[in-house]
Each structure stands twice: as C-alpha cells, then as structure tokens.
Amino acid sequence: MREFLLRLSENKRLAPFIINNGVSRRVARRFVAGETLDDALAAAAEVNRTFRLASLDLLGENVSDEAGARVAAAGYRDMFDRIARERLDANVSLKLTQLGLDLSESLCQELLEGIVEHASALGNFVRIDMEGSPYTQRTVDMTKRVRAEYSAVGTVMQAYLYRAEQDVKDLLAVGCRMRLCKGAYKEPADVAFPKKSDVDENYIKLMKLLLPSGIYHGIATHDPAMIEATKNFARENNIRSDKFEFQMLYGIRTDLQNQLVGDGYRVRVYIPFGTDWFPYFMRRLAERPANVTFFLRSLLPRSGNSAQK
Numbered sequence: 001m002r003e004f005l006l007r008l009s010e011n012k013r014l015a016p017f018i019i020n021n022g023v024s025r026r027v028a029r030r031f032v033a034g035e036t037l038d039d040a041l042a043a044a045a046e047v048n049r050t051f052r053l054a055s056l057d058l059l060g061e062n063v064s065d066e067a068g069a070r071v072a073a074a075g076y077r078d079m080f081d082r083i084a085r086e087r088l089d090a091n092v093s094l095k096l097t098q099l100g101l102d103l104s105e106s107l108c109q110e111l112l113e114g115i116v117e118h119a120s121a122l123g124n125f126v127r128i129d130m131e132g133s134p135y136t137q138r139t140v141d142m143t144k145r146v147r148a149e150y151s152a153v154g155t156v157m158q159a160y161l162y163r164a165e166q167d168v169k170d171l172l173a174v175g176c177r178m179r180l181c182k183g184a185y186k187e188p189a190d191v192a193f194p195k196k197s198d199v200d201e202n203y204i205k206l207m208k209l210l211l212p213s214g215i216y217h218g219i220a221t222h223d224p225a226m227i228e229a230t231k232n233f234a235r236e237n238n239i240r241s242d243k244f245e246f247q248m249l250y251g252i253r254t255d256l257q258n259q260l261v262g263d264g265y266r267v268r269v270y271i272p273f274g275t276d277w278f279p280y281f282m283r284r285l286a287e288r289p290a291n292v293t294f295f296l297r298s299l300l301p302r303s304g305n306s307a308q309k
Contacts, residue, residue, distance in 0.1 A: 030251045031284045032059070033273045037075075040273035041082055043250065044090045052257060052267045053245065054090035055127060056083070059274035062097045066107060069100030073111040077118045084122045091125040093270065096139055105138065112146055112153075120152040125177075130156035132185040133192065140167055147176055156220075158183035159203035160192040168206050172213050179218040179247060180206055184283045204229050211239050218268060220247035222256065231265075241265050249284070 033043035037058075044054035056079055063069045076094055083090050094115070101108040116126045128143055130136065136158075143155040154177030157164050161183065171178060182199050183192065193199045203221070207230055210217045219230050227246065234241065245266035248257050257267045272280055 031249065031272070031281060033250055033271050035273065035275050037079060037082060037273065040079075040271055041086060041088065043271050043273075044083075044088050045086070047269045047271070048089050050258060051261050052269050054088065055093050055247070055268055055270050056090055057093040057129070057270060057272045058098070059272050059280050060098045060276040061095045061131065062102055063100055066100060066103060069098070069103065069107060069111060072098045073115055076115045080115075080119050080122050080124055083124065090271075091127060091268075092119065093127040093129050095129045095131055096135065096142060097131060101135065101138060101142075105142070109142060109145065112142065113149065116146055116150045116153045120150050124152065126153045127179060128153065128155040130158055130181075130183075133161060133187050136161065136163065136167070140171065143171070143176060144174060147174060151175075154178055156181060157206060158185075158192075159206055160187065160199045162191060162193065164202065164206060165209070168209050172209065172215065175215060177215055177217055178210060179220050180210060181220040181247075182223075200226065204233075208233055211244055212237060216244060218245050218247040220270075222248055222253045224256070227256075227260070252284075 033040045040056050044056060047054045058072065058075050058079065060072060063072065072094075076092060079092055083092075092115075094112075096108055096112070099108045099111040099115075112126075112128075119126050128139060130139055139155060143153065147153050155171070156179045157168050157171075159180060159182050161167075168178065180203065182203055193202060200223070203226055207219060207226075210219075211230070211234055219226075221227060221230075230244075230246070233239075234244070241264050245268050246257075246260055247268045247270060250269055250271045257269065260267050
C-alpha cells in the first residue's frame, strides 16, 4: 500500500482529480493548513498560542519554468515579511526544485540566496527540505555554498538513506543546523534501508551524532520509540531541552505535541499550505494505514437513513 500511494504521489494526471474533489479537499485540510498564506499564518498563530513553534511551507515542487521559480521566491520573501509583521514564532521550509533546481543550479542558488538574505535581515531562518534521492547531493552542495555566506540556513537529513551518516558528519563540520527525519519518498534498496528496523536504528545513530554537536537541531518524528530514545540520550548526556527541538507535522499527533511541551521540550509544527498539495497529501497517506482508512471513510456517502439501518 505504501509503495502504491508513493507512486500515485508522482502521478500528474491523478492530481487534478484529487485536488478538485470536494471530499479530498476537506480530508486534506487535516494535513494542510489551507491554500493561502493567511490560512497558514492563522494556523501558526494558533500553534504559537499553545506554546509551540512553527515552520511554514508553501507547497510546490519541480517548477517547469523560470517565471514559476521567481514567483515562488517572491512568495517566500513575502512570507518572512508577514511572519515578522504578525510577530509569529515561525521559520520557513522550502524545496529547491520549487526554486528551479531542475532548470538551472545558478538560478536556484540566486533565488535561494535572496530568500536567505531577506530572512537573515529579519532575524529568521530558512530550512531547505530534502527531496528524493536524485536531489540529495545537489541539496547538500547548495546548502554548503549558501551557508558559506549566510548562517541562517540549514537542511534536512533522511535516516533511511545509507549516505545520511556521512552527510551528517560533513554538514556538522561546517556548523550546519539539520532536521532529522526518517524519509517519506519511494527509494530503491540500493540507496535506502528497506526495513523499518534498520531505518530506526540509523535514526538513533544519527540523533546521537547531532545532539552533542552544540548546534541547534530538529528531531522530526511522531514515533514514540524515537522520541523516548532522544529524551533518554539527552538526559544521560546532560543536553538541556532548550538545545534542540522536536518537530512534528501539522494535524498529526497534536496530543503528543502538547504533551512534549508540557514536559518542557520545544516542539515545532511543520505547517504546509498552498494549492499544489496533492504530492504532500499522498505521502502523508502512505505513512500510516490509519490515514488511508480515514480518507476512504470520508469518501463514502453519508446518509441519515442508511446510518439507522
């Protein structure tokens, strides 16, 4: 089921049908804050009211022309302006393919540097999301180049990739902040661990490299076992709870998010928004069978009479 849904997430023909389906749009709102920046800012304000941090993400990937990349870049600069104006405790995540990485690395770097410079001037931070493995090396390289000029930029490491340990070490050597996640794309067995137990083991190994580094990182997981492993390691190594943060997705395990905050940990909620939500939505469905069940039940017609029978 997971492999099937991940394949569907790349289906350009299916996307319009799902996006324009009223039921799908309602279900997607469980995972996506809305389609406008105002929707995302409202969600971030609510998150802040419950003592959680936020990271906003304008959904979209693999733009097909330079004009689209420049529109996305302008949207991100506007996002930082609105965050500052509304005094939100939020940073921003973005994808390099949305800034034209498929078209030109020089174009992508130009746009990224403009965004990071703007964020830095406002005292904020840019997180470069990690996409599928064909983009891993280019993302690491771009992060290093831009970070050599601006410190207000970091990236993401995916624990299911065999190469992640070496990438973590290389990025730590240049002082880079990272978000550690398991990974949500369909990857072949020659580049990624196929077994969950191996991914979990590598996740813990990478977490143990990140936390003692003295750099502020994000531990992104909804897995209670990974959370407990992180808390135990931090406690055993006298790493204070304000020296890192847990990160979770909008609409998933809000109860656990609030529990961690109550226990004195920092929690950042990843808040996606925008009209191009289909790939993200399908990857969320692929992560847990319960999400698929929730979606399918929502598609069934509701009838008061049939409910009585």
